[in-house]
Amino acid sequence: MVRSRSGGRPTLEEVAARAGVGRGTVSRVINGSPRVSDATRAAVEAAVAELGYVPNTAARALAANRTDAIALVVPEPETRFFAEPYFSDMLKGVGAELSDTEMQLLLIFAGSDRERQRLAQYLAAHRVDGVLLVSVHADDPLPDLLAQLEIPAVISGPRSAQETLTSVDSDNYGGARSAVEHLLARGRRRIAHITGRLDVYGAQRRIDGYREALRDAGHAVDEDLIEPGDFTEEGGRRAMTELLARCPDLDAVFAASDVTAAGARQVLREAGRRTPEDVALVGYDDSAIARHMEPPLTSVRQPIEEMGRRMIDLLLTEIADRRPAVSRGLERRQVVLATELVERTSS
């Protein structure tokens, strides 16, 4: 690897001169165009290697009007990002799928208003080719901003049944059903449900699954057995206290998240209810906490890593589609991945 005489980094032009070809040809080789003869390609590749040529991203971005970067936007403060295994799993999947691409991943937190302001600015400057949106609430204005700026985006967890953005989700409805069916099969009849945040579509779908699993098995749904939570541990404690007071005869609890189940478990123990003998418990997420609970928690596993991979997949397709023609096919793409019930001793 030789240093270019100019002292700086070698340019396309210099590579072309060295290989004895034109600028256009080098560009074609760099970008893997098939319209180059093998001999020429080899010569150019040799010159690239000799000079240690690396394309200037800024120049490319300017000329081609693309950035080769995508953003993973997390509308939460850093703290939650690190605390919840959801994000790290998602990141793993995203990273894996991106690793044999030229695309660069940016991680952007938009927890505070300040940060959201900056994000809006960032998107307006079109500094990324596409956006991955995770954990978005029903009333979040971000998706609309993205649509207005015409930036390709994929959302994890649609905001509603009418979601217009491309989305990847796990089967919340089916996951909830399997949890309830499992409890029914174990002979439980008074199954309570501590829900997630009601403004999250996925939480609604879990409630639907809970209801219909009971109905389809020929049981009436007792609304008293449904208590709203918010995915947190504290919410689980609160809801469980409420439920015990209202329905002391319950014999099972299906919680919308593992941490919620952990909160519920504390209250149950303090009330002298044994798990699973007196009250069976099923959580959601199959996070690390599920394995470490006492007793280990039965939980609905979502294929989060796989979701990350699919999101990238869809996003890259959308970016590619948008490039040459305006292929406004506009078929709504919604991917739903299956969940799996992981049975442990809490049920």
Place this chain on the structure above:
Amino acid sequence: MVRSRSGGRPTLEEVAARAGVGRGTVSRVINGSPRVSDATRAAVEAAVAELGYVPNTAARALAANRTDAIALVVPEPETRFFAEPYFSDMLKGVGAELSDTEMQLLLIFAGSDRERQRLAQYLAAHRVDGVLLVSVHADDPLPDLLAQLEIPAVISGPRSAQETLTSVDSDNYGGARSAVEHLLARGRRRIAHITGRLDVYGAQRRIDGYREALRDAGHAVDEDLIEPGDFTEEGGRRAMTELLARCPDLDAVFAASDVTAAGARQVLREAGRRTPEDVALVGYDDSAIARHMEPPLTSVRQPIEEMGRRMIDLLLTEIADRRPAVSRGLERRQVVLATELVERTSS
């Protein structure tokens, strides 16, 4: 905010036309140059607002040869990044210091060889103005690569006393001293030390602090009481087992990390030694685990968030310095921040 007639995003030129000034003047206003009259500045700012102008980063990067981005390079797999509070605290400090800057932060993992390859490519392309390096081992080639590419960099934790890169560190020597002095003050006399990874400079400094605190207090250093660990829990168990076998009369343990202390604690309990009655225990990091241990662990707190802030500070200075002149002052900048002993009931 009006859309530019061309359909795309407005350019500097269009803003200039609208404000009735030249391109250069708009550029000056955008970049906050003082050499613009108030009236002109106001006119330009109005035009910017009306058109909703946002500078094109790629064009700027190309023309000015800078990217306005810096990378936080983590030479570990994602998993460790999420597991250790060290990183999230660091990120918090970094983010805070960067928040009133135009600089963009990129998070880059370089755990696998594959990822390192990509990183090298990335740096060679000069896609960032500077690099923050955390948790680097003594034999890591990354710092040299950075030096060779002449990319400003700041390292957290120097690799050795001869570190050439600008560095920010906490006072490992002083932290260790304070831990040992605390144990001495509590009347302990047979104080063992489970070290960190020996190829980490900070771990060496802690050993130095341990030794000199004993010596300065007039005690001989018994080398049998020093057992190498590796910062992990498993390492703590192993080392503690070793120590108990070799020196059954020890009455205190200073561990180089909280997780190591947790490992040691398990072994001590299994051996029937009470903490703190029989064996006092002090950890390092003051991480969440310290607060949640049974009994709560006395630990040396490092101001990690502050370290993150200082690192950014130094890096931005270095980037700014490099821009116009080649101010090879080359005074080695090494910042060392004080630690604090957080006393709990384990000692």
Place this chain on the structure above:
DNA sequence: ATCACTTGTGGGAGCGCTCCCACGGTACCT
């Protein structure tokens, strides 16, 4: 009135690439 600065401003040149048109060469038809 002249000169020497300073201040604010306009606009040319150029950053390194991609896009695309044009051109010579070969191959295959009529």
Place this chain on the structure above:
DNA sequence: AGGTACCGTGGGAGCGCTCCCACAAGTGAT
């Protein structure tokens, strides 16, 4: 033989900015 088609290739134009030189107008000393 001429015509048509398609390769592979060279290089002009232009992406939107910053840098810097040139210049007009103002200021104050001589």
